[in-house]
Amino acid sequence: MDVCYDLHSHSTASDGTLAPATLLEQARAAGVDVLALTDHDTLAGVAEAQAAAQAVGLSLIPGVEISVSWRHMTLHVLGLNISPDHQPLLDGLAGLQDYRVWRAEEIARKLEKNGITGALKGAQKHCRGGILSRTHFAHFLVEAGRAASVRDVFRHYLVRGKPGFVGGQWASMEDALGWIRDAGGLPVIAHPARYGLTRSKLNRLVSEFQAAGGVGIEVVSGSHSRDETLHMAAVARTNDLFASCGSDYHGPEKPWVELGRLRGLPDGCTPIWQADGWPLAA
Helix, strand or coil: CCEEEEECCCCCCCCCCCHHHHHHHHHCCCCCCCEECCCCCCCCCCCHHHHHHHHHEEEEEEEEEEEEEECEEEEEEEEEECCCCCCCHHHHHHHHHHHHHHHHHHHHHHHHCCCCCCCCHHHHHHCCCCCCCHHHHHHHHHHHCCCCHHHHHHHHHHHCCCCCCCCCCCEEEHHHHHHHHHHHCCCEEEEEEHCCCCCCHHHHHHHHHHCCCCEEEEEECCCCHHHHHHHHHHHHHCCCCCCECCCCCCCCCCCCCCCCCCCCCCCCCCCCHHHCCCCCCC
């Protein structure tokens, strides 16, 4: 029987809307056999998820999605099968969480400058964990009638050149991958088609990623089209990268992204679960 892998998901520990235990229950109900919890820049939900995984009979891969600054862009790198109590990783993530606090205050200040008051408190109302993200501001702005959807908020308020955009410096590629590898994990480029990179810039990213210790790329993603999946499969094969798959599930509010409802990896890809260091029990 085929094993159903979903190696990219979020809980209320970051910007998901389901508590870790509820997420695991939903994943099991959806037929997922192996789930990675990969909250943004935090491991706060892993302990609860591990306990829930045992209760529901699902294999949990402890993970994280680290925000990385690369050539004036923000990228996301997944760390799969990390040790959640590895102190250097925890210290590095703590620094990113401090930056997130500063960024939230700056977003609120810039929105207020543009006539939108109460954004910080409004975003905090939608935050159930310790990470205040742009998604929480987006929910506030929809609730306040400033946009029709979360997607519209990002398009009109929170990207470069818009009123609530705040730039800044996340982890370097070298630091992020160092934390992941030292914690026993496998670094994977998350949803690479979302960054809008040219072929030459994507090749440069892959080269620098591998030089820093990266081993995988998310070929199948909840945000990838069929053509994007095939393109990333070719990138994986050409560069001897392991292929990963994940829904990037954040909760039922985005019904077009479902736990475990993923295309199969294209032919010729070597799945990340065949990499050295992957837990045999998964």
